[in-house]
Amino acid sequence: MKSQRMHQDIVSPNGSMNVIFCHEKWRIMTLLLVGSIMVLFLSGSDAWAHKVNLFAYVESGMVYTESYFADGKKVEIGTISVYDREGTQLVQGKTDHEGLFQFPIPKVDDLKIVIDAGMGHKSDVILKRKEVEEGK
Numbered sequence: 001m002k003s004q005r006m007h008q009d010i011v012s013p014n015g016s017m018n019v020i021f022c023h024e025k026w027r028i029m030t031l032l033l034v035g036s037i038m039v040l041f042l043s044g045s046d047a048w049a050h051k052v053n054l055f056a057y058v059e060s061g062m063v064y065t066e067s068y069f070a071d072g073k074k075v076e077i078g079t080i081s082v083y084d085r086e087g088t089q090l091v092q093g094k095t096d097h098e099g100l101f102q103f104p105i106p107k108v109d110d111l112k113i114v115i116d117a118g119m120g121h122k123s124d125v126i127l128k129r130k131e132v133e134e135g136k
Contacts, residue, residue, distance in 0.1 A: 020041040052078075052123040054115045058105065058135025067115045074099030078117040085110045088119065108132050 051070040056063060067075035080087075080101045082091035090106040095115070111132060114124040 029109055035132075036131040048053065052115055052121045053115045054113065054123040055127050056113050056125050056127055058127060058132055061105055061136055062102050063105055063111070063113070063135075064087060065095070065101045065113060065115070067101075067117065067123075069117070069121075075117045078115050081114045081116070082106060083114070105132055105136055 052075060053070065054065060054067050054069060056065045058064075065080055067078055067080075068076065074097065075095050075099050076099065078099070079094045080091070080093050080095060080105070081089055083089055084107055089113070090102050093101055093103060095101045108129060109132065110127050110129050111127045112124055113127065114122060
C-alpha cells in the first residue's frame with residue numbers, strides 16, 4: 001500500500017512526473033552542502049599536513065639542506081634546485097631518505113634554494129651573499 005501511495009504522490013493526475021518532493025530537494029541540497037564543506041575541509045587540512053619546511057646553511061664550503069613536512073615526515077627524493085640572483089639554475093639534485101641534500105658552494109651570490117616535494121608542495125629559502133661568503 002505504501003508503494004502505491006508513493007506512486008500517487010509523484011505522479012500527477014495527467015500521468016506526468018511532478019518535481020521531486022520538497023523534502024527530497026532539501027535532502028539533496030543538504031548532501032551537496034555537506035559534501036562541499038568536506039571537500040574544502042579535507043583539501044585545507046591536507047595542505048597544512050603537507051606544508052614543506054626547508055632549512056639551509058653554509059659551512060666549510062658546503063651548503064647543507066634539510067627538508068621535511070609539517071608533520072615531521074622527511075621529504076624523501078624531493079628535488080632541490082639552486083638559483084643565483086639572476087635566476088640562473090646552478091645546481092639540481094635529490095634529497096636522500098632523511099630529507100638531506102648537500103652541495104659545494106656553486107657561486108658567491110644570493111642563492112635561492114627551492115624544494116619540490118611533489119604534488120605541488122614547494123618551499124624555498126634564500127641564503128644571502130654575506131652568509132655564503134662567510135661559509136666558504
